[in-house]
Amino acid sequence: RKEVEQDPGPFNVPEGATVAFNCTYSNSASQSFFWYRQDCRKEPKLLMSVYSSGNEDGRFTAQLNRASQYISLLIRDSKLSDSATYLCVVNPDSWGKLQFGAGTQVVVTP
Amino acid sequence: DAGVIQSPRHEVTEMGQEVTLRCKPISGHNSLFWYRQTMMRGLELLIYFNNNVPIDDSGMPEDRFSAKMPNASFSTLKIQPSEPRDSAVYFCASSFEGMDTGELFFGEGSRLTVL
Numbered sequence: 001r002k003e004v005e006q007d008p009g010p011f012n013v014p015e016g017a018t019v020a021f022n023c024t025y026s027n028s029a030s031q032s033f034f035w036y037r038q039d040c041r042k043e044p045k046l047l048m049s050v051y052s053s054g055n056e057d058g059r060f061t062a063q064l065n066r067a068s069q070y071i072s073l074l075i076r077d078s079k080l081s082d083s084a085t086y087l088c089v090v091n092p093d094s095w096g097k098l099q100f101g102a103g104t105q106v107v108v109t110p
Numbered sequence: 111d112a113g114v115i116q117s118p119r120h121e122v123t124e125m126g127q128e129v130t131l132r133c134k135p136i137s138g139h140n141s142l143f144w145y146r147q148t149m150m151r152g153l154e155l156l157i158y159f160n161n162n163v164p165i166d167d168s169g170m171p172e173d174r175f176s177a178k179m180p181n182a183s184f185s186t187l188k189i190q191p192s193e194p195r196d197s198a199v200y201f202c203a204s205s206f207e208g209m210d211t212g213e214l215f216f217g218e219g220s221r222l223t224v225l
Contacts, residue, residue: 043201043216044153087153097166098214100145102152 003027004090004101011106013078020074021104023088033064033071036087038103044087047073078108112136114217116202122223128190131220134183135204143214144177144187145201153201159185160207192224 006023013019025033033050048055050062050071061074075082088101115134123129135142144156157167159179167177174193179185189196199221203214 043218044214045216046213097155097158100153 002102003092003099004088006088006101006104008102009105009107011104013075013082013106013108015078015080015108015110017078018074018076019078019106020072021086021106022070022072023101023104024068024070025088025090025099026069027090027092028066028069030069030090030092032091033062034089034091034098035060035062035071035073036089036100038085038087040084044100047086075106078106080108080110082106083108114202114204114215116200116217116220118220119218120221120223122225123192124225125193126191127224128188129192129196129222129224131187131200131202131222133185133187133202133217135185135202136215137183139204139206139215140182141205141207142179142185143203143205144185145203145216146198147201147219148198156187156200189222192222194224197222197224 003026011019035047036044037047038044048057048062050064052064054063059076063072085103085105087103090099117132140161142159145153146156147153156169157177158165162179175189177187199219201216201219203216205214
């Protein structure tokens with residue numbers, strides 16, 4: 001079983017719609033959680049951290065469910081520029097051992 | 111400010127050849143990471159340095175891979191001899207340990223093709 005699992009997608013989303021997807025992690029002792037974004041043939045970049053109480057950054061909302069060991073990302077009012085692969089990242093205990101999921105591809109269509 | 115700088119951006123080589131990838135981290139960052147990304151396996155951590163010292167190299171696939179960080183501003187990842195299964199995008203990333211944001215700054219990657 002992978003330590004961080006994501007639905008690879010693609011999630012095909014009409015422009016303006018809402019899309020949400022989850023990521024599950026296996027280590028219940030994991031300390032911190034993040035979403036990274038990776039555009040095609042580009043490097044990953046931090047999108048947002050995920051806090052226990054949930055947090056928003058503009059059109060993006062991240063949630064953490066420790067009991068069920070998953071995090072989620074919701075994108076409202078999708079833009080064409082939101083098309084990318086979203087990587088779920090978990091820090092199990094040690095800073096150097098960030099665990100990356102394989103990514104969820106989102107394609108926003110006109 | 112300059113970000114993480116990697117070279118070469120692209121390399122095509124033949125099986126058995128030595129490959130050297132280079133990385134200059136962001137000035138002031140004290141942690142450096144080498145990752146490999148493939149369609150099949152996603153993003154894998156190969157090795158992690160803190161203050162120029164290798165902390166965890168458990169992700170290095172085998173003895174053909176080696177990494178060095180002779181100073182705070184330079185690191186290399188070497189593959190000798192290279193094999194077709196080493197074809198991947200190799201990312202270098204840096205950060206400042208102790209940052210609360212969890213942000214790794216990635217370079218643009220070195221795309222390696224081994225024929």
